[in-house]
Structure formats: C-alpha cells, structure tokens
Amino acid sequence: MVIQGYPDPGDGLRLHLNENTGGCSPGVLEAIRQVRQSDVSVYPRYREAVTATARHFGVDPDWVLLTNGLDEGILMAAVGHIAKARVHDAETIIPLPAFDPYPNSTAAVGATAVRVPPGIDFAFPTQQVIDAITPRTRMIFLNTPNNPTGQLISIADLTRISAAAPNAVVLVDEAYIEFGGTSFLPHVPTYPNVLVGRTFSKAYGLAGMRLGVVIGQPQVLDPVRAVTLPFNINGVALTAMRAALEDTEFLPGYAAQVHESRERLYAACRRLGLQYWPSAANYVLVHVGDTAPFVQALAARSIHVRDRSKDPTTPGCIRITAGVIAHTDAAIAALDSVVSLRRGPGLAARQPQ
Numbered sequence: 001m002v003i004q005g006y007p008d009p010g011d012g013l014r015l016h017l018n019e020n021t022g023g024c025s026p027g028v029l030e031a032i033r034q035v036r037q038s039d040v041s042v043y044p045r046y047r048e049a050v051t052a053t054a055r056h057f058g059v060d061p062d063w064v065l066l067t068n069g070l071d072e073g074i075l076m077a078a079v080g081h082i083a084k085a086r087v088h089d090a091e092t093i094i095p096l097p098a099f100d101p102y103p104n105s106t107a108a109v110g111a112t113a114v115r116v117p118p119g120i121d122f123a124f125p126t127q128q129v130i131d132a133i134t135p136r137t138r139m140i141f142l143n144t145p146n147n148p149t150g151q152l153i154s155i156a157d158l159t160r161i162s163a164a165a166p167n168a169v170v171l172v173d174e175a176y177i178e179f180g181g182t183s184f185l186p187h188v189p190t191y192p193n194v195l196v197g198r199t200f201s202k203a204y205g206l207a208g209m210r211l212g213v214v215i216g217q218p219q220v221l222d223p224v225r226a227v228t229l230p231f232n233i234n235g236v237a238l239t240a241m242r243a244a245l246e247d248t249e250f251l252p253g254y255a256a257q258v259h260e261s262r263e264r265l266y267a268a269c270r271r272l273g274l275q276y277w278p279s280a281a282n283y284v285l286v287h288v289g290d291t292a293p294f295v296q297a298l299a300a301r302s303i304h305v306r307d308r309s310k311d312p313t314t315p316g317c318i319r320i321t322a323g324v325i326a327h328t329d330a331a332i333a334a335l336d337s338v339v340s341l342r343r344g345p346g347l348a349a350r351q352p353q
C-alpha cells in the first residue's frame with residue numbers, strides 16, 4: 001500500500017531525519033493552546049509573521065517568503081525560475097551528495113540535473129561547480145552544512161560561485177546553519193541572483209508545523225513568490241513560528257546539546273574503529289560497511305538511523321542525528337552493542353580492556 005509521507009520506522013528513537021528529538025519550545029505549545037475559533041475559521045494573515053521573520057534575519061520584509069517547509073521553497077524556486085519562465089534545455093547544478101528535493105525539483109520542472117561529485121573526504125568541489133556552469137544553467141543548489149556529510153562551504157566559495165553564475169539562481173540551503181558555520185545572509189544584498197533557504201524544522205523543533213523561509217532580493221524572490229499559493233502556510237503554524245522566535249533561550253540550549261552530542265559520537269566512533277566525518281550540523285555521517293544488517297540491528301535496539309548506502313557518493317554509510325544528549329548516549333550504547341556483536345565473541349574477547 002502506498003502511503004503519503006516518509007516510511008515510518010515505528011517505535012523507538014527517531015535519529016534518522018535530523019529532527020529535534022527534544023521537541024519544541026514550551027512557549028510554542030502555549031501559543032497554540034491560545035488559538036481561538038475565529039483564528040481557525042479565517043484564512044491566515046501573513047503580515048506579522050513575515051515582519052517578525054524579517055526582523056529576526058535582519059532583512060526587509062520584501063525579501064522574505066515563508067514556505068510550507070523549505071521543501072516547498074526549493075520546489076517553488078525551480079517552478080518560478082524554470083517552469084514558469086518556460087526555459088527549455090534548462091540545467092541545474094547539484095554538488096553531491098545532495099538532498100533529494102534538488103534533483104526531484106529539477107525533474108519536476110523538466111530540467112536536467114548536472115551532478116558534481118565531491119572531492120576527497122567530501123571536500124566541496126568549488127572549481128568543478130564553476131566549470132559546470134553553462135548558458136543553460138538556471139539554478140545551482142548549494143547546501144551548507146551539507147546533508148548528509150555535515151561539511152561546510154566557505155563564504156569565499158559561495159561568493160565565487162554566485163559571482164560566476166550571474167544568470168543563474170544560486171540557492172544556498174542553510175537548513176542546519178544554526179549548528180555551525182557562517183550564514184551567507186549578510187552577502188545577499190551583494191548578489192541579486194542568490195536565494196538563502198532556512199527552516200524551522202531543525203533548530204526550532206517545528207518539523208511537524210512545516211515552516212521554511214526563502215530570502216533574497218525582490219528580483220530573484222518575486223518569481224518564486226508569484227508561483228507560491230497565497231495560503232501556503234496554515235495559521236497555527238504561523239502562531240507556532242512567532243512563539244518560537246520569541247523564545248530566545250531555546251535554540252542556544254539545543255545547539256549546545258548538538259555540539260556535545262557530536263563530540264560524544266566522534267569519541268564513540270574512534271573507540272569502535274568506525275570512520276566518521278566531523279559535522280557542522282545536528283547529525284554525523286558514519287561509515288559502517290554493510291549498512292542493512294547494521295541499521296536493522298540498531299532498529300532492534302530502538303534506534304532508527306538513516307541508511308545512506310544507496311547514494312553512490314556515501315557507500316557503506318549511515319547518518320545519525322546528534323541532538324539531545326540523552327538520545328545520543330542511547331544511540332552510542334546501541335552502536336557499542338551492535339559493533340561488538342558484529343566482531344563476534346572470539347574477537348570481542350581479544351579486545352584490550
């Protein structure tokens with residue numbers, strides 16, 4: 001049976017989608033409880049939410065488009081700049097490994113994805129991206145920190161690419177920037193071809209509300225706005241978003257846990273002899289070899305992680321959310337148990353004490 005959404009792993013700790021497994025700010029739930037009947041029976045009003053978001057990001061409200069998750073922003077950027085513009089033979093450039101909605105949105109608007117493989121240890125292939133730019137390039141998807149590797153793209157590289165593609169839209173996806181790295185937002189006034197994407201799903205723990213933000217100068221944002229449905233975000237989500245922005249203590253508290261969780265996961269990987277890549281996001285990519293039995297064994301211990309092995313650029317890898325420290329400790333205990341089981345009793349017995 002085909003069911004809408006992403007496959008549900010069932011009971012256990014959800015460390016497979018980079019959600020905030022600690023939940024959202026209590027202020028968000030309180031604000032939702034205050035929602036009145038009359039708030040629900042009318043179409044949502046966006047002015048206050050857009051103004052609050054613009055203030056938060058330090059940009060003009062004209063530069064802000066709220067979307068139903070950043071997923072919608074990604075798709076609408078492609079629709080507005082490729083499908084609606086009726087560009088034929090359009091290409092998008094997608095450095096690998098990449099978040100699925102980039103190729104999916106490219107395909108949805110009938111464009112061709114030009115994929116650029118990463119360098120050693122997922123080094124960002126800046127020159128190769130620039131070399132891939134042609135007169136047909138309409139969009140370039142840049143993701144920093146990258147999902148799934150956690151690697152950053154430097155501001156210098158982002159500016160080089162943005163300057164090298166004045167006729168293409170450069171979408172800088174910063175879904176995880178609250179956990180590490182420097183935002184490209186201060187450079188948006190310099191680059192009329194750049195859109196920056198942000199989300200409330202990760203750092204703010206609002207994935208279930210579906211709230212994304214696309215920020216850019218009006219000439220690059222307006223084509224996206226033009227194809228976005230007028231009531232794309234529901235009123236309860238807008239209420240949640242404003243309450244999330246008002247709680248200034250929530251995000252630093254979660255980000256501090258992410259930093260500690262990453263360090264604990266790195267230490268566990270070193271101890272267990274598993275290769276990992278230091279991450280600037282709330283997850284860590286770990287090489288485990290034969291992923292399917294490993295992921296199943298973790299699931300049997302109520303820990304759900306993401307199997308990344310189907311992606312040719314991340315063979316043998318799993319991605320583990322590194323957020324709430326207690327949840328990371330539970331994941332580490334499960335990793336310990338699965339790795340020692342895999343080594344077998346004979347080998348385990350020979351391990352140094």
Ligand SMILES: Cc1ncc(COP(=O)(O)O)c(C=O)c1O
Nearest residue numbers: 069070071099147175199201212
């Ligand atoms: C790189 C990246 N961009 C965008 C998103 C979309 O976030 P949302 O649609 O929940 O706002 C995600 C979610 O996993 C992501 O990993």
